Amino acid sequence: MHSTTQHTLVRLATTGVMLAAGALVELRLMHGYGVPVLLALPCGLAVGLGAGHLVEALTARLATTVFHCRAAGCSYKVRVTHVDAGERRRWQEAAASHPGHELNPRY
Numbered sequence: 001m002h003s004t005t006q007h008t009l010v011r012l013a014t015t016g017v018m019l020a021a022g023a024l025v026e027l028r029l030m031h032g033y034g035v036p037v038l039l040a041l042p043c044g045l046a047v048g049l050g051a052g053h054l055v056e057a058l059t060a061r062l063a064t065t066v067f068h069c070r071a072a073g074c075s076y077k078v079r080v081t082h083v084d085a086g087e088r089r090r091w092q093e094a095a096a097s098h099p100g101h102e103l104n105p106r107y
């Protein structure tokens, strides 16, 4: 299976689990106060969606690598996510040898 497809499936699964968990927790908390299910359910889904988005953002942040050009005064950088060692090496070399250093001035 392609890596991007796997990550998409993991993201969808994570979002689904977080939605369900948020809805269940919210429903359980609100049940004692007599809040109708149709009112508590959207709140739970919103909480779950927010938590899922947070987990997804943190996961993406941890899986992202940024390669900077090392030329003096150049701000060029490449940000790649979910790459293997070979692809990481190619992007690292591409960032180090890109043309047009003068087009990316560091201010």
Ligand SMILES: [Zn+2]
Pocket: 069, 070, 071, 074, 075, 076, 098, 100, 101, 104
């Ligand atoms: Zn450069």
